[in-house]
Amino acid sequence: MTRQIRYQDAIREAQAQILAADPRTYIIGLGAPGPTGIFGTTKDLQREFGVDRVFDMPSSENAMTGVALGTSLLGRRPIVVHMRVDFALLSMEPLVNQIAKWHYMYGGHMVAPLTIRMIIGRGWGQGPQHSQSLQAWLAHVPGLKVVMPTTAHDVKGMLIAAVADDAPVIVMEHRWLYGVTGVVPEEMYEVPLDQAAVVRSGKDVTLAATSYMTLESLRAADMLSQIGVEADVIDLRSLTPIDLPTLSASIARTGRIVVSDTGHSLFGVCAEVLALVAESCFSQLKSAPGRVGLPHAPTPTSPALADLYYPRALDIARAAAEMLGAAHRLPPEILGEHKWKDTPDPSFTGPY
Amino acid sequence: MDNALDVNVRLAMYKQLLRLRLVEDAIARRYSEYEMRCPTHLCTGQEAIPVGVSAHLRTDDLVFSGHRSHGHYLAKGGSLKSMLAELYGRATGCAGGKGGSQHLIDLSCGFMGSAPILASTISVGVGAAWEIAMRGESRVVVVYFGDGATEEGTFHEAMNFASVKRLPVVFVCENNLYSVHSSLDVRQPNRPISALGSAHAMAASHADGNNVETVYRMADEAILRARVGDGPTIMEFTTYRWMEHCGPNGDIELNYRAASELAAWKERDPLTMYREVLIADDLLTPADDMALRRQIDEEVEEAFSFARASAFPCASNLMAHVYPARTRPA
Numbered sequence A: 001m002t003r004q005i006r007y008q009d010a011i012r013e014a015q016a017q018i019l020a021a022d023p024r025t026y027i028i029g030l031g032a033p034g035p036t037g038i039f040g041t042t043k044d045l046q047r048e049f050g051v052d053r054v055f056d057m058p059s060s061e062n063a064m065t066g067v068a069l070g071t072s073l074l075g076r077r078p079i080v081v082h083m084r085v086d087f088a089l090l091s092m093e094p095l096v097n098q099i100a101k102w103h104y105m106y107g108g109h110m111v112a113p114l115t116i117r118m119i120i121g122r123g124w125g126q127g128p129q130h131s132q133s134l135q136a137w138l139a140h141v142p143g144l145k146v147v148m149p150t151t152a153h154d155v156k157g158m159l160i161a162a163v164a165d166d167a168p169v170i171v172m173e174h175r176w177l178y179g180v181t182g183v184v185p186e187e188m189y190e191v192p193l194d195q196a197a198v199v200r201s202g203k204d205v206t207l208a209a210t211s212y213m214t215l216e217s218l219r220a221a222d223m224l225s226q227i228g229v230e231a232d233v234i235d236l237r238s239l240t241p242i243d244l245p246t247l248s249a250s251i252a253r254t255g256r257i258v259v260s261d262t263g264h265s266l267f268g269v270c271a272e273v274l275a276l277v278a279e280s281c282f283s284q285l286k287s288a289p290g291r292v293g294l295p296h297a298p299t300p301t302s303p304a305l306a307d308l309y310y311p312r313a314l315d316i317a318r319a320a321a322e323m324l325g326a327a328h329r330l331p332p333e334i335l336g337e338h339k340w341k342d343t344p345d346p347s348f349t350g351p352y
Numbered sequence B: 001m002d003n004a005l006d007v008n009v010r011l012a013m014y015k016q017l018l019r020l021r022l023v024e025d026a027i028a029r030r031y032s033e034y035e036m037r038c039p040t041h042l043c044t045g046q047e048a049i050p051v052g053v054s055a056h057l058r059t060d061d062l063v064f065s066g067h068r069s070h071g072h073y074l075a076k077g078g079s080l081k082s083m084l085a086e087l088y089g090r091a092t093g094c095a096g097g098k099g100g101s102q103h104l105i106d107l108s109c110g111f112m113g114s115a116p117i118l119a120s121t122i123s124v125g126v127g128a129a130w131e132i133a134m135r136g137e138s139r140v141v142v143v144y145f146g147d148g149a150t151e152e153g154t155f156h157e158a159m160n161f162a163s164v165k166r167l168p169v170v171f172v173c174e175n176n177l178y179s180v181h182s183s184l185d186v187r188q189p190n191r192p193i194s195a196l197g198s199a200h201a202m203a204a205s206h207a208d209g210n211n212v213e214t215v216y217r218m219a220d221e222a223i224l225r226a227r228v229g230d231g232p233t234i235m236e237f238t239t240y241r242w243m244e245h246c247g248p249n250g251d252i253e254l255n256y257r258a259a260s261e262l263a264a265w266k267e268r269d270p271l272t273m274y275r276e277v278l279i280a281d282d283l284l285t286p287a288d289d290m291a292l293r294r295q296i297d298e299e300v301e302e303a304f305s306f307a308r309a310s311a312f313p314c315a316s317n318l319m320a321h322v323y324p325a326r327t328r329p330a
């Protein structure tokens, strides 16, 4: 099976199969049945499955999240979609106080099997309120599962696994991954919600990353191999839990780690990964670990500042090379034909 | 028409209508050069509302808005140069390039900020009105938002509080019938949005938002009410967005709204309709109109030149403004 499709088509296909396989499932989101179908991911699903399975909704994220919870308590399995994670902030009360705890606080008598898709991204002037990567907030809350699929293969499999799971699952999708192709089986399959994947093997340094930063890490690994440094690249995929066995096995081989995440460095996923590494692999580290994330500032809109704000492959490669005392050997970054870096690198098209 | 408006007011409103239109048209024309690198929501077709409302506002009255805020900002007196420079991401932009089209601000004219999270500035405007009321000032706060924003809980919560405290705030709902690609009927029952104001025991009215004089007259009452301490008002204006939700193009090929519907609304163009009224009333000649256009075109061209010639913010700006510097000595 070697069919290659785009990430966004893999999401659509997963949802179509989920709707077809289980009458308890439905999709709801602002513009879900609309002509552009949430970046193509829900396009035409209402036509295929009817107005009782694919819903638009008022701009009422708070109430509609509670509404979705209510239906799930009576046996439905909703997929709630937020075009941007920033809009999901209006649903934090039902999400954090209710959904995350329903199973626990009522002594296991009920489940809240919601899947909530939240889209993250960067670039093109998205600015302070349209570009945040708040996965660390959500992973902080016990009861919510948070996954960040990077490949077309994983997003299909994790979405299917999320809907099948009885826990509430947040699926974080990066918009810059939507056009990237990968090998995706046609049938339904699940990718576990709690495991990282080793996507490239090397002996000198571990590059662990989430979501889109995995692609930047792969690119960084290419740069590093030009100077004779071989990187192990780990796609973390799941934050709840962070797959420590896979991480520590890699660190046992390399002794060095650079973590990168789409969110802020401070108090975030990078911080948590490095804390875990320090706690459990300290003796295997040959140098202090490094992290590459967003600086502690809101996203600036101006492309001139956004260029400085978002880390790229070179930042990861540099961090790794410095650990090996080889930074001076790195070739200069190739900027491509793009003046600004606010669009995805044209080489990021897959397959991955 | 009953007692006609002052000639100067009418001509000033026409000029402002034309100006907002020409600015949005110029942005649409230039957007595809990919130099304005931020999401931009044009208000083409909806200009009569901010023009009619702002005609009553003093410089020290305050305005808050959302994602479709160019008209609100310009009609309140916001600097066109700073707005365009902001769209171009330049240091001379009204937010120093940090915000783009969705975060306009010009404190010198009382434009307190716009933010694209739906309904988020409604409660903020209510807070400003509360402070004004507590100080006993006669200033007024106007908050603009769309029909979509009225579906958010915070809208209802803010209305409730504004009514309880009888605050000097005017809620202006621009009901253009769509929220992105979703029509009103999949989001709201068939009732006027202004009725939600009535339910909160505040003055409420609903009218045609494409007739600038209708807007002017309704706003006159509402703003006076706020100014003299008689409490909040919600005004709902029915209008129509000509362009796509976000960006410089049309979107009729998407088929979420009918070409005939758009065409019917273009027949009711607030600008053309008003031009015809003023010509019929002998207040404007086609030659005056042309002269006005030339004058505005020049202003717009100059503002674009200013924006394009301005420098980008320097690197040190990235981490500036995360926290303000302490102004009070320790």
Ligand SMILES: Cc1ncc(C[n+]2csc(CCOP(=O)(O)OP(=O)(O)O)c2C)c(N)n1
Pocket: A030, A059, A061, A086, A087, A090, B067, B068, B116, B117, B118, B145, B146, B147, B148, B149, B150, B176, B178, B179, B180, B241, B245
């Ligand atoms: C909380 C939140 N949810 C969703 C969005 C996405 N969004 C941006 S504009 C918009 C449409 C809003 O419609 P309306 O308030 O009627 O304003 P219009 O665009 O029609 O002027 C939506 C849904 C958002 N910005 N904030």
